[in-house]
Amino acid sequence: MTLEELERTAAEERAGQRKFTCHLHVCTAASCLSAGGAQVKQALEQELAERGMRNFCRVKGVGCMGLCSAGPLVAAHPEGFLYGHVVPEDAPDITRSLVEGRPVRRLSVPADQPFFRRQLKLVLENSGLVDPERLEEYIAAGGYTSLLRAITEMTRQEVIREVTVSGLRGRGGAGYPTGLKWSTVAKSTDAEKYVVCNADEGDPGAFMDRAVLESDPHRVLEGMAIAAYAVGARHGFIYVRAEYPLAVARLRTAIRQAERAGLLGNRIAGTPFSFHVEVRLGAGAFVCGEETALMASIEGRRGTPRPRPPYPAEYGLWGHSTLINNVETFANIPVILREGGEWFARIGAAASKGTKVFALAGRVINTGLIEVPMGISLREIIFEIGGGIPEGRRFKAVQTGGPSGGCIPEEYLDTPVDYESLAALGSMMGSGGLIVMDESTCMVDLARFFLEFSKGESCGKCVPCRVGTAHLYDLLDRLVKGEANGESLRMLEELSDLLRNTSLCGLGQSAPNPVLSTLRYFREEYEAHLAGRCLAGTCRVGTSG
């Protein structure tokens, strides 16, 4: 498909959509689906058919609208009505509201509230607006224009320049400058290179990547194709965890559609550029989110990491030069090319440009998916966008970075969200999971929870992590139960230092972060547990033995 054909398709699709006076968007991402979204969609379609309104209003399934705690969500366009907790029985009321032009009050979710107003959607610009299973809708929204412009009007160096100028940093958590990574792979003289998308979102409590893949899969494919053009690769893999069957299905559909339309595959848009992408399944291993372990898994082996250097840019899949980026990183590429690197660099903070998608969960009123400019404060995210703590409880801490991160207490709520500031507090940006906790969470129990996770996910290759995480877990377990002694805290710190500095990969190196972080800000809870008391009042201390 050429640029002209792309524009024609877009125009045709838009004309087709204009035939309807209104559109009802029903969220069909995993969370709303499991709350009954598919039944709601069916009920609405049926109701419209019965009222003879099929030519007036179109129902379509869309991706994530963000406010997952109010799901299933239905939105009416262009009226701008937003409904939450919708059940199939609400269909008559909703369709009547379209005719009357007045929203159904009991279902209404205010669209003008901080949760929506304070967000800046770049990665999620199409989420909740396009049907993820229709290529035409993505094209009508401007999709694949960046790719075709890149391969027909720009050189590979120009593409890399835009990405470098944008200041985009890896969104998987490490924050490595994306433009630099691309130019390193581009420089390699390897004849066979690969582009890999890391969709093994293993942090418990993180679902950003899942939402992007379910809501706007073509965006990720477009980003990967642009990257492949820039670095000189012809093959790509998307490594998705097996626990995301809907994301896998939508990706596979999207790839088929794009190939049939000539937007992926051989000689795209009549240029010499070819790019073939496959989905590869993970199988339940958090460690496979680490680059070298991920590649081992694609190669059909046990997912154990190997020492770096050499980095994947030099020695990657089957020994070839490989570019690995996270889902969200690739999802930023189409908009960067569309608006320009300089435009992107004006958004966000000084050293952390652009936006970040966060999965807000835990003890906060509005749980769901948000996208905010870097540099926004934690306070604003939790109390304005998130709506604060429910049931009148007090904020205690927010966990960022999952099992590799740390928790941040109240006194640092005004910290801007950017890579360096969070690391300075002993946590990290991570992939975007933000778990809010109130006074009912015991920080010692939380540390034990994360160590139980890391211990179970350790690959077992290196001694410090394999045995160290087991010992750290045992120590924390004894602390939680009130069976520990004064030695325990010193041993926790000793082992934490050992794992941080001697483990083979990031899993072991960051496994102690939850311990170190909670010791730093909530040491009194550990001391209390030593003395047989739980300050949060949730652990049954000293009842065993």
Next chain:
Amino acid sequence: MNTGIKTLRIDGRDVGARADQTILQVARENDIFIPSLCYLEGLSPVGACRLCLVEVKGASRLLPSCVTRVEEGMEVTTRSERLDAYRRMILELLFSERNHICSVCVSNGHCELQSLAERLNLTHVHFPYRYPRLPVDASHPRFVADHNRCILCTRCVRVCDEIEGAHTWEVMGRGIEARVITDLNQPWGQSESCTSCGKCVHVCPTGALSEKGRSVAEMAKRRQFLPYLTMMRTQAR
């Protein structure tokens, strides 16, 4: 073949090296001690035991010397209070992980774990012993596998895969539950792929793999075959 020569400094000493050598190889050539357990010359290095970590000027992290190539002008420190403290802790973790009881072990006096503990002045293990319940597999007609003594160095896996070519051994599971197994986790004696060559027994650093008929302190390993085979196979080209 890269014939470049590099000069670097290890512990204040200037040494020469080929461009394709690792820090560990160069150190050993010059009789500079760097401890290791998973490394064995002739097998591919994996950087797993973390004992060979060294400080390199300009590097933000400690680097595993068994897999790190030398660079011109590199400045390496192999011994320091911090490094030795880490090494002792790693050994303590190993001793606490499984059931290493030297006094009744066939490799007593011939064990690399034991020798290393001695050499690094390990006097006590302050981590709690885990005492896992692990099996002893004596089903093979000639050899015994005692998982209580295994440190998961994977030398057996690598020698069987890379030198013998049978790939009988592999690691199953992960983390603290990981174990080495043969074929489909069958008793060694029922393995279909094992050629009974005994290479794994002799590369094993501890008494985990041993020959039948040995009593306490009698299992001395014989490793001359490994450099010999490596030499024969490279010369054959």
Next chain:
Amino acid sequence: MNWVRPAPPTEDKRWKIVDASMRRLGYRRDALIEALHSVQETFGYLDDDSLRYVAQSLRLPLSAVYGAATFYHFFTLKPPGKHACVVCTGTACHIKGAPQLLEMMEREYQLKPGETTPDGRLSLLTARCVGSCGLAPVVVLDRELAGKLTPDQMRQWLERRLAYDT
């Protein structure tokens, strides 16, 4: 020696599905994970015969296939119960009460994660995160998801669903 493709372990026609997954990737060794997924999806779990068949089809050592199958927690080498109950143990679910749900399962059904009831009716599993954190704590029974359950509510829900069998 010429490689001869092995015959499937049984006459069961469903082996064709597994074969297709390996053929799609050219019977290369990197087809292993996809092949194991295919076996588990088709037959419910991985037994020795299926591991052997995959190893021979992909020309992989038996131990390599076993090592990979046991590394990834998604795969199970034991036959599953008639019903699979998955309790999500992600961070948000943990904070919102997943441990209490697991305690109830041990009390009422004598089941710890990874175990199946002696009559084979129900298996209990945990998942690191199913990605529905807004509904924490989340439980999935077969393909049905339920959120925001108390231990009592969960027990009643299980009983109602399991009662359909009788």
